[in-house]
Amino acid sequence: MHEFASYDPSMSLMKYIFVDMDECLLHTNFLGAHFNPGAKKDRVIANATKVYGPVFELDRELYTTKMRPGALDLLRRLRELYGNEYVRVLTSSVTSYANKNNEIHGFGFRPDQIFAREDMNKMNFGIKEKVIPFIPGRVALIDNLPPRDNHGKLEYLNPLLDRGFISYVTVAEYWGYEDDYPFDEKYINEIVERIEDGFAA
Numbered sequence: 668m669h670e671f672a673s674y675d676p677s678m679s680l681m682k683y684i685f686v687d688m689d690e691c692l693l694h695t696n697f698l699g700a701h702f703n704p705g706a707k708k709d710r711v712i713a714n715a716t717k718v719y720g721p722v723f724e725l726d727r728e729l730y731t732t733k734m735r736p737g738a739l740d741l742l743r744r745l746r747e748l749y750g751n752e753y754v755r756v757l758t759s760s761v762t763s764y765a766n767k768n769n770e771i772h773g774f775g776f777r778p779d780q781i782f783a784r785e786d787m788n789k790m791n792f793g794i795k796e797k798v799i800p801f802i803p804g805r806v807a808l809i810d811n812l813p814p815r816d817n818h819g820k821l822e823y824l825n826p827l828l829d830r831g832f833i834s835y836v837t838v839a840e841y842w843g844y845e846d847d848y849p850f851d852e853k854y855i856n857e858i859v860e861r862i863e864d865g866f867a868a
């Protein structure tokens with residue numbers, strides 16, 4: 668008996684990859700806030716730059732930030748595999764902080780590829796605001812938090828999902844230390860494998 672081809676959701680071509688920022692692609696240290704004119708802000712900046720890395724100021728707060736070794740290699744690989752357009756940031760931090768880190772580390776995201784706290788707060792309007800075109804597909808999230816501690820992000824991404832479940836890749840936390848797991852070739856391969864396993868489910 669002949670069977671008609673039915674809609675097969677596994678044929679969806681859309682694949683969205685979201686990458687977390689803090690403790691995933693980078694680590695920042697908070698240095699201080701609301702420096703008074705008499706405070707030795709310059710010295711704080713000079714010391715932090717020497718010990719940690721670039722310093723930036725945001726809303727009268729000072730931070731220093733360190734990129735995880737291999738972060739750019741991971742992004743390059745994901746963009747090669749899934750396309751520039753579909754590799755995006757999803758962070759619980761505020762947009763200005765995410766933009767700043769994107770700029771400092773040269774991650775290469777356009778502002779409309781960065782989804783941050785303000786976007787998640789607009790949940791009621793859905794993710795459609797930024798994801799264009801809004802065609803459901805496979806969704807992956809690379810994050811240092813386990814899924815059970817990341818309900819906000821999972822809920823936010825849910826409308827993008829065509830079927831199955833979010834391909835969730837928990838990565839080792841990066842706290843800015845030398846021996847924190849770098850995104851080397853082996854680790855990047857493992858991440859991609861885990862994304863694909865989730866997509867195939």
Ligand SMILES: [Mg+2]
Pocket residue numbers: 687688689690691810811812
């Ligand atoms: Mg994180």
